[in-house]
Amino acid sequence: MLKLMRQVGVALAVTVAVSVVAAPQQTLAKSGFPENSNLSRLNELPVTMNEQGGKLLLSDSPEMVPADGITYQDTVTGDARLFFHHVNATKEPKKIVVLLVNDAATPTDVVVKQYGLGGPGLDYLAIGKAAQMNYLSQANVGLIAVPAKGTALLEPVLNETVVAPDELVNGIYDIETKEPVKVVVMMLPVKEDPAEFVVNATVLPTDSQRLRGTFAGMDRYIVPSQVYNSVNDGVMAITLADHKRDTFVSGIDATDGSQTLNYGNYGVMYKVFLPTAFEQNYAVYLNPRGGEYAGGMKIKYRHQEESVIGTPADKLFFGSKTINDVAHLGNYAGGQSLWLTFSPPGASNLPVKIILAPVEKK
Template sequence: MLKWLRLASAAVVVTIAVSMIGSQLALAKSGLPANTDMFNITELPVTVTEQSGKLLLSDSPEMVPADGIMYQDTVSGDIRLFFHHVNATKEPKKIVVLLMNNTTEAADVFVHKYGLGGPGLDYLAIGKDAQMKYLEQKEVQLIEVPANGSALLEPILKDTVVLPDELVNGIYDFESKTPIKVVVMMLPVDAKPAEFVAKAQILPTDSQRLRGTFSGSDRVIVPNQAYNAAKQGVVGITLADHKLDRYVSGIDATDGSNTLNYGNYGVMYKLFLPTAFEQKYAVYLNPRGGEYAGGMFVNYRHQEQLTLGTPADKLFFGNKTVKDVSHLGDYDGGQSLWLTFSPPGASNLPVKILLAPTAK
């Protein structure tokens, strides 16, 4: 028995050593220093500024059990709509967004950016696709909503069949000086949205209650001091954890109740990273809550712009580990660098933005 215990202890030591070597190799492969302790990343102090604009979140019920309205509210000005719904019935359906103008004058709705993913069964892929399209899209569209009439925010959804268990995820930025009622609903395939909405019932929320209207659709984050790779080593900025970075609160316009946007879905983060001159550094995205699939828009020196998949080499990462990182590039210190990020649909939060010395 004692001999077996000694052998078992030795096996444990070997297992731990192999695990540590594997972790060091993984970090070295990522470009991070091999001795990086991913469980104790120094947090970089930042200043957070919320920018104006309304965020409409429609993600509850996420699994839509019947025809009806998932969310609606009347808004004007700068608006972002994030909707994320699965047809949880046993029949084909449509999921549409109807814009209703209840005034006596026609309304012009300008769509500045948008991304649509699905319908489909691979929820992570759909969330990533919607976000990548949103970050890359630059074409402005005009939707004319007649007086006392309606129009579809995304006309293609009128003819798109959503099969059972399929997800549709959309992110739309639009502007209207005229108050517009935004209605997200699921309806029969052969139903006409403008007719269906007149008799549609508001569906009850699910236990997550991820729906509502929120102020501050954008969040600007700037570190309190310039990052110096040689002096500070690996540091991080935590996003969407509700501790260092709080979730936005709002009102569910369907019943007037208070609501919290768990995960800050639909919030657009704009990070400016001031850095010391003559110090090259690397930037990474590190998922901390589980499986993650999204995108990142990079604006370097005010002229080099690109959209990166996070991760870029596969659909998702972060499964049962906090050590996965997606390399967002190596940069020269002292140059302007902006990152635009938003929590993608179907992915887990929080995440960290890591700054590190470049690999030797």
């Protein structure tokens, strides 16, 4: 199991406001989940996996940023996603920003399709959850003009946000550009101009986790290869982000050309489709397998009913004391379209299981 534990402290300072529909958390008995189920030995629903979409840029190393400098940078064209997750590990206030650099002689535009931002703050689990919930709830499209031979900020608010020592900032941004644009994540002094700072900034060394790089296929589609029938199949699971059934994506660290592995698939957006038998109702749960977990889930039911719920919805995190914790994601009618969208949240532990179970008859 992947264990990437972070500190938990006080609440968030800056987040993007969202409106979500929360499903009530339920005990196993109330939800109809079989309490005697051994969640470690559930039968796996066979699935096919397909990676799609543009490049994923991951900037999470050094996670604890020890000095001013560039944490990651690479040039992208087309669709891309940036996931950055950094803590100010100095003893001075800093800011953590993302700069878009256009080296061409003509201006270009960068479209921001979707985004989520959490922090800065000391409650690392809360920040990872906020970034994911915000991302899943956003539907707005923004446009950033990057001048010829010039720069622009991906998120201007970060240039005005002070990150105190030991505070974390976590962001997820989907962008599109028709022309090459360099994406630069960096930490710098509070009063420094990012456009001036980047000219002489150096790339910081990675930490032991080496969680940075550029990876092909920022979206992973998960589709069972058989229809789930709650009456015949009983309780079944789909295990994600365990590096066995669901492997971690490999890529290249563009700062030095070395090969890298995204332990945890942070920044990868999972889109899970669940084909089910007609007239056989069922329930869906999320079960964390590696420890403390705090995230969100977007649910699209019957092609048009959408909601975003916290996992868990009634508290910040779960999974710290037992591997049998579950978040109830709802009961559904068999034979109807159901999509689940989520991504491994920053500061949380993996893997996770999506569990399908018969609905208890009343």
